[in-house]
Amino acid sequence: MSITAVVKKNTYFDSVSLMSISTRANQLPGVEQAFVAMGTEMNKGVLSNLGLLTADLDAAGTGDLMIVVEAGEEADQAALLAEVEELLVQKAPSGSGGADTVTYRTVDGAARAIPEANLAIVAVNGAYAGREARKALENGLHVMVFSDNVPIEEEVRLKQLAHSKGLFMMGPDCGTAIINNVALCFGNAVRPGTVGVVAASGTGAQEVSVRIHALGAGISQLIGTGGRDLSEQVGGIMMIDGIRALADDPGTSVIVLVSKPPAPAVQDKVLAEIAGAGKPVVVYFVGGSEDAVTAAGGHFAGSTQDAALQAVRLGIDTPAAVDELAAKQVDEVCARLTPEQRYVRGLFCGGTLCDESMYALLEVSDNVWSNIQKDPGRRLTAGSPSVGHTFLDFGDDDFTNGRPHPMIDPSLRLARLVQEAEDPQVAVILMDFVLGFGAHEDPVGVTLPAIAQARKIASDAGRHLEIVGYVLGTDLDTPALAEQVAALEAAGVTVTRSSTETGHFARETARKAHRA
């Protein structure tokens, strides 16, 4: 075994970069063990325990980089050392950016150079993290401190300073945050959405955000507080500020709190924020008490999975969720309509799918006509032309009499689609495509020619016609859900993700089209 040790004077790398470099150095062929770290007392202690602390290394200062490579006798030490140094070059100092990254030597300098920056991430040795965080706060920046080993008294002072300035102080030891759809440090790639999370737990926050993503929803903001925020000493300063920020955020429909069990007095303070939040708050404190959460008006979650399910459920039809749908799709559609285009026409195979969308639209208009309307004054027959907002269930007896169900024989619905496209008052046509055993073997494919024809009729008349499709099916169905969705999207159809969302889309389009 042979050991090479090098000290690079005044060469600073942040701890996140060093973690990555160390891991890669340990994977180099020929390396038994590699150690790349700043010359702190703690790191020198580790080397000493391993019997690797030479006099040179012991003389290294906190701003010096120590590189120690242990290799087999036959290894080419110089070559290995060169390879480790190459890793340092690949990893640009003080950041994970590429060639476009500009490096600043101080927080003040960076803040002056990029006045629009509003957040600093601090990932230096814990002994210096507090000082850097304070500089960032004094420059008006929100702060995320990834570093641990910051004294708790310093955490309290930093959080009090941040609070007084209306800034976030996430951390110390804050591993995970997602701010404005950007995952910071240990975050996962999750869909943007309307669920806001405040978490005193890094992997707890990751788990909840990943479960919310898996349920088909997404994250508005994920605010980390660091693991000690709910201790007696810190008193939940960041979690309380986080709850208030999400309460004020129009993009957040539901708030989820995640933590290990807080100090009892702090739990009371945090739960007292729920009543004033004005939106549902789901609380998962590992091993926590249901009674306290319920008494505070919160929604108790007994597990991370439960927290995610409740958050998604409570967010389905809140103003924020509806605004998100509107911002993403409805506004775009309405912007392309003529003033005359005001009505939704739903052409459904599924009776309940028709009914669910019709009920959603009835929330904003009485001018809703259908062959399955309960109100006899607004009931249509198979032969009637459409009136106002019209929802037709082609599976109803009136249409199926003597014919196969539209899930098998699409001909009547195809003809109606073309007919509706002629109507200059039509803004949106909704259609469902039902997969499953017994259903048509390619419900989307058989409809595509009529969709193209309908769109051409409208565009020849100088109108945009929006066709919205929902595919009811699973990844296990034949054909599979994804394949049918892709075919609709390729044909310019806007695809909704559930019967419920289809109804919300119809309702919001009708609301906006009428207002215009």
Add this chain to the structure above:
Amino acid sequence: MSITAVVKKNTYFDSVSLMSISTRANQLPGVEQAFVAMGTEMNKGVLSNLGLLTADLDAAGTGDLMIVVEAGEEADQAALLAEVEELLVQKAPSGSGGADTVTYRTVDGAARAIPEANLAIVAVNGAYAGREARKALENGLHVMVFSDNVPIEEEVRLKQLAHSKGLFMMGPDCGTAIINNVALCFGNAVRPGTVGVVAASGTGAQEVSVRIHALGAGISQLIGTGGRDLSEQVGGIMMIDGIRALADDPGTSVIVLVSKPPAPAVQDKVLAEIAGAGKPVVVYFVGGSEDAVTAAGGHFAGSTQDAALQAVRLGIDTPAAVDELAAKQVDEVCARLTPEQRYVRGLFCGGTLCDESMYALLEVSDNVWSNIQKDPGRRLTAGSPSVGHTFLDFGDDDFTNGRPHPMIDPSLRLARLVQEAEDPQVAVILMDFVLGFGAHEDPVGVTLPAIAQARKIASDAGRHLEIVGYVLGTDLDTPALAEQVAALEAAGVTVTRSSTETGHFARETARKAHRA
């Protein structure tokens, strides 16, 4: 345009087969319109409206098959007709089965020939469906009637008969059911699970089952009632029997009811069943009243999506869900253990993941040790050997001091995995693999050699060692969730689907291993 009409005497096809044949016939090149149907008055009326009813067709009886092909002048009518007849041959009469299908001419004959059969699907013309359903019920068979146009008085009589015999009478006009994981008629391919559904709506049932599948859960039974079951006249006979059956079913954790709004008196009767069900009941009656459902002790759903989310949530940790987990995985694991193998060892990167599993195990045992145990008497340090059920958070300061986080540097955890494999008391080792920005670029890959080594140590000592892995990540992460899961499965690791399920697995294994 030329028209060819043929009547095939005494040639009966059920309506499901005819739907499929008609659709295919209409797609044949050269065919303008094709009509393949039994010679009922209704079908002859349709032909008359289309101006296609010849004297020959008008003379057809209800047991005769009518084939009408309309084609362009230049078409070879005889060839087209032959192609349509070929479709009849491809589609074996009275069934969708292949070469193995045996055909019986009567329900009685079928019931005698297959005494173990317990369900009949009736899909003949509505005029005869009631008679066939009655025969099936009299033979002790549950019945699903796909046919519509059965008089409501007959439906009432059939359902009363079925009820008195303790049989299901699903339909008439029942399009969807999933019984013992077999989808009947229009059902989707969904995962087996513990959510039971009773639905008076075919596509409503499809939508709820598909949403439950999309949420990662599955269906125990989906019982269709037919659309008129909740009318004043029928009085909800089948829905009430369905609720009672699911209440008694140990494989069902939660019951979901789906329907268009029932008749008020019937709604009261159905909701009155909720209190006695002994498990949560979620109610989605399109446009229904929250107050009535809540007052009855049910969980009101405002949409199909809401119904699915609530059902999954309420089912997470019910006895049926736990039994399902046990039946699928835990029992199998426990059967392979020696009597000495009693303990769970959790080796976690994620603090909250460690905590969540530890709290689950604390429900069944006090013998739980950890570096993050609140009970100081059961607290371990990084250097301590494992005791009883041990849960180690390798991300805790005690382990990370001077080292990168285990999400980046796995070396300590890998060494511990091998060490735990030496312990003859270890039954199961739990591990989490955390994906995300900043995390190790291949957390599963870097662990596979140690997993193989651990398994070899155990098998050399004549033990089975169960390694359970949970991958925290999404389809959008790099590497992607599915890729990491596949690598674990290929290495013989049992993969759980969430942190919550990992905890349940640990708890149930500990419970069973102690009992054994």
